Amino acid sequence: MKTRAAIAFSADASFQIHEVDLAEPGPGEVRVKMQACGICRSDISALEGKETIEFPVVLGHEGAGLIDAVGKGVTGVKAGDPVVLSWTPACGQCLGCQRGEHQLCEQINMTTGSTGPLSMRGQSLDRFMGLGAFSEHVVVPEAMAVPVNSSLDPSLACLIGCGVTTGFGAAVNTAAIRWGESVVVFGCGGVGLAAIQGARVAGAARIIAVDPIQERRQAAIRVGASVALDAVGAVKQILADTRGGVDVAIECVGKPSTMLDAFNCLRAGGRSIVVGLPAYTDKIELPVIMLLREKSIKGSIYGSAKPHVDFQKIASLGENGQFDFEPLVDKTRHFSQINEGFAEMREGKLTRVVLTF
Numbered sequence: 001m002k003t004r005a006a007i008a009f010s011a012d013a014s015f016q017i018h019e020v021d022l023a024e025p026g027p028g029e030v031r032v033k034m035q036a037c038g039i040c041r042s043d044i045s046a047l048e049g050k051e052t053i054e055f056p057v058v059l060g061h062e063g064a065g066l067i068d069a070v071g072k073g074v075t076g077v078k079a080g081d082p083v084v085l086s087w088t089p090a091c092g093q094c095l096g097c098q099r100g101e102h103q104l105c106e107q108i109n110m111t112t113g114s115t116g117p118l119s120m121r122g123q124s125l126d127r128f129m130g131l132g133a134f135s136e137h138v139v140v141p142e143a144m145a146v147p148v149n150s151s152l153d154p155s156l157a158c159l160i161g162c163g164v165t166t167g168f169g170a171a172v173n174t175a176a177i178r179w180g181e182s183v184v185v186f187g188c189g190g191v192g193l194a195a196i197q198g199a200r201v202a203g204a205a206r207i208i209a210v211d212p213i214q215e216r217r218q219a220a221i222r223v224g225a226s227v228a229l230d231a232v233g234a235v236k237q238i239l240a241d242t243r244g245g246v247d248v249a250i251e252c253v254g255k256p257s258t259m260l261d262a263f264n265c266l267r268a269g270g271r272s273i274v275v276g277l278p279a280y281t282d283k284i285e286l287p288v289i290m291l292l293r294e295k296s297i298k299g300s301i302y303g304s305a306k307p308h309v310d311f312q313k314i315a316s317l318g319e320n321g322q323f324d325f326e327p328l329v330d331k332t333r334h335f336s337q338i339n340e341g342f343a344e345m346r347e348g349k350l351t352r353v354v355l356t357f
């Protein structure tokens with residue numbers, strides 16, 4: 001079929017929306033008519049060269065839509081079903097999937113290169129994270145279109161496909177926060193605000209948010225942080241206020257310096273979780289003796305989530321008001337205004353611009 005997609009032809013060029021060719025869904029594949037797709041930091045990182053992509057590329061990996069058509073052998077969804085796109089293929093065959101760790105599926109790929117269902121005038125288009133959701137339709141494996149039934153507007157539900165699950169899951173799954181624990185979250189963008197809410201839902205007693213931007217600190221308080229600190233001097237103050245450190249520190253910035261700050265905020269036995277996306281070459285230097293005080297540092301990808309279980313659970317929390325999606329979306333824009341949306345996200349103040357179709 002013909003559909004329309006926003007194509008990036010190079011790192012610094014504007015997106016151009018073109019009519020493109022989309023192959024019919026093959027065996028085990030589904031076609032999704034997109035309703036909304038968030039602009040995630042990783043989309044920007046991809047253009048900046050921090051992620052592997054091939055131009056021309058269709059970005060977008062935080063999408064929600066409706067099943068439009070299914071290929072042979074698809075049994076889990078049917079036309080009309082609401083879905084949230086997942087960027088883990090959850091292939092079921094690799095060792096990661098065999099262990100039940102779908103976030104570690106070996107088939108996760110930032111680039112689909114020159115293979116895939118999307119092309120323009122005979123030239124294949126790369127689809128970021130195997131999705132390429134800045135497009136009116138996508139064709140993906142069934143496992144990447146996760147059924148989610150909720151009354152949430154698609155412009156909110158789409159965030160479950162990346163930012164919300166990444167942050168929320170880091171708190172509830174990776175850190176496995178227990179009731180009464182103290183938690184600090186560094187970075188209060190979309191992922192950080194989701195991590196704060198994960199800590200709240202898990203029963204944390206004290207949640208400290210750290211961000212240099214005033215508006216983000218306010219948003220952190222709105223979603224459940226007990227206190228929000230400027231980044232300057234935060235570690236010293238946290239150590240003083242918590243009588244020697246927090247139980248859990250979650251880093252949602254992606255900078256080596258804040259990863260160290262997170263580690264340095266821990267009590268003996270505390271655990272720090274790195275969620276933010278660093279550059280490939282970034283390194284940190286730790287006082288390793290601190291590991292003998294049973295402090296730990298661990299990474300988290302996709303919130304250590306099982307999309308087919310966790311997406312619906314998060315949506316249900318959203319429906320019931322236990323997870324507040326509203327502060328995570330500053331603005332919705334029509335898909336045709338993708339360039340304006342990226343410009344706003346690049347300014348850094350907005351948490352999320354969501355494109356609607």
Ligand SMILES: [Zn+2]
Pocket residue numbers: 089090091092093094095096097098104105106107
């Ligand atoms: Zn797999």
Ligand SMILES: [Zn+2]
Pocket residue numbers: 040041042043061062162163
């Ligand atoms: Zn993302």
